[in-house]
Amino acid sequence: xxxLQERILKDGTVIDEKILKIDSFLNHQIDPKVMHxxxxxxxDYFKSxxxxxxxxxxxxxxxxxxxxxxxFQVPMLFAKKSEPSTLAATGKYSTRVHSFTKDKDxxxxxxxxxxxxxxxxxxxxxxxxxxxxxxxxxxxVNQAGAEVVGVxxxxxxxxxxxxxxxxxxxxxxxxxxxxxxxxDNKVTFVDEDAE
Amino acid sequence: xxxLQERILKDGTVIDEKILKIDSFLNHQIDPKVMHxxxxxxxDYFKSxxxxxxxxxxxxxxxxxxxxxxxFQVPMLFAKKSEPSTLAATGKYSTRVHSFTKDKDxxxxxxxxxxxxxxxxxxxxxxxxxxxxxxxxxxxVNQAGAEVVGVxxxxxxxxxxxxxxxxxxxxxxxxxxxxxxxxDNKVTFVDEDAE
Numbered sequence: 427x428x429x430l431q432e433r434i435l436k437d438g439t440v441i442d443e444k445i446l447k448i449d450s451f452l453n454h455q456i457d458p459k460v461m462h463x464x465x466x467x468x469x470d471y472f473k474s475x476x477x478x479x480x481x482x483x484x485x486x487x488x489x490x491x492x493x494x495x496x497x498f499q500v501p502m503l504f505a506k507k508s509e510p511s512t513l514a515a516t517g518k519y520s521t522r523v524h525s526f527t528k529d530k531d532x533x534x535x536x537x538x539x540x541x542x543x544x545x546x547x548x549x550x551x552x553x554x555x556x557x558x559x560x561x562x563x564x565x566x567v568n569q570a571g572a573e574v575v576g577v578x579x580x581x582x583x584x585x586x587x588x589x590x591x592x593x594x595x596x597x598x599x600x601x602x603x604x605x606x607x608x609x610d611n612k613v614t615f616v617d618e619d620a621e
Numbered sequence: 622x623x624x625l626q627e628r629i630l631k632d633g634t635v636i637d638e639k640i641l642k643i644d645s646f647l648n649h650q651i652d653p654k655v656m657h658x659x660x661x662x663x664x665d666y667f668k669s670x671x672x673x674x675x676x677x678x679x680x681x682x683x684x685x686x687x688x689x690x691x692x693f694q695v696p697m698l699f700a701k702k703s704e705p706s707t708l709a710a711t712g713k714y715s716t717r718v719h720s721f722t723k724d725k726d727x728x729x730x731x732x733x734x735x736x737x738x739x740x741x742x743x744x745x746x747x748x749x750x751x752x753x754x755x756x757x758x759x760x761x762v763n764q765a766g767a768e769v770v771g772v773x774x775x776x777x778x779x780x781x782x783x784x785x786x787x788x789x790x791x792x793x794x795x796x797x798x799x800x801x802x803x804x805d806n807k808v809t810f811v812d813e814d815a816e
Contacts, residue, residue, distance in 0.1 A: 492684040501646075
């Protein structure tokens with residue numbers, strides 16, 4: 427069992443069969459110890475790959491993404507939910523992402539200035555559920571003609587379709603924690619040795 | 622001249638007399654080298670103080686805040702612009718922040734679970750202009766009965782009222798870069814030796 431799994435069992439709260447609350451250490455209050463573990467974990471998995479940029483989406487992807495980018499010594503870029511007043515005349519890449527939690531679509535953008543055809547991009551996010559955010563980020567990378575090296579997820583809800591959708595898109599997906607079920611008010615991890 | 626000032630002169634773009642674009646390294650694409658310099662700078666200034674928590678506001682405050690929190694080995698908390706689905710029954714602290722750029726008010730919140738009366742809080746943000754975000758964060762800390770140890774700002778536009786408003790609130794304000802003017806399409810820093 428890794429450190430993040432231990433923290434989920436210790437400090438996480440199962441709200442219902444789909445929602446795990448871990449905002450005491452991952453996505454509202456953030457524990458730097460957890461960030462250092464995540465940073466090392468992603469680095470170990472992706473270190474043999476050439477990576478020129480780490481990409482995430484605001485807001486809760488930013489903390490793990492900057493830690494990972496810092497370890498790889500490459501820039502981190504985050505997709506924004508609103509257009510900045512300083513957007514260059516070169517314009518933006520834009521994609522539509524559906525939030526199942528909020529039941530609404532929103533457009534997320536990155537400035538064309540910061541993603542180029544020669545970039546090799548590692549996508550990082552805190553949660554993977556339906557895969558909407560990750561697929562949106564992959565779309566942005568594709569629009570730039572750049573390469574998606576992989577997708578690194580802190581906590582994957584493996585009982586939701588995100589993992590399958592990313593694998594079908596041909597992505598190298600690595601999740602630090604894979605949750606098989608939140609049924610019966612209990613966190614059950616995927617038994618990866620048994621798979 | 623410090624590292625952040627050098628990067629502003631090298632890579633910043635003056636959009637008009639009020640807007641400086643530095644989103645190639647600070648608040649859209651983020652350069653980890655800049656983050657490490659910022660981290661050390663804030664640590665040097667605040668290291669003699671007891672700090673139990675770093676507080677910022679989503680989204681562009683998150684990267685510098687987690688780096689600083691990591692150096693102090695304390696949790697980082699970010700105020701959210703929308704209420705999370707996992708908010709506890711204990712509820713939230715809420716404050717209204719006016720955005721002059723977008724000319725609208727928005728409520729920002731933190732969960733009451735993560736800020737207590739015995740917390741000693743360092744507030745970190747990327748920009749200081751009118752001081753709305755920092756004053757909102759100070760209000761949240763006050764609602765919790767906690768103490769604001771100081772406010773650390775990456776880039777202060779000293780020709781706007783934020784600095785004065787924070788000093789009048791009795792805050793220990795430290796800005797890594799203080800910009801005296803963006804007139805004539807040029808960045809002029811405050812000459813702190815002459816003050």
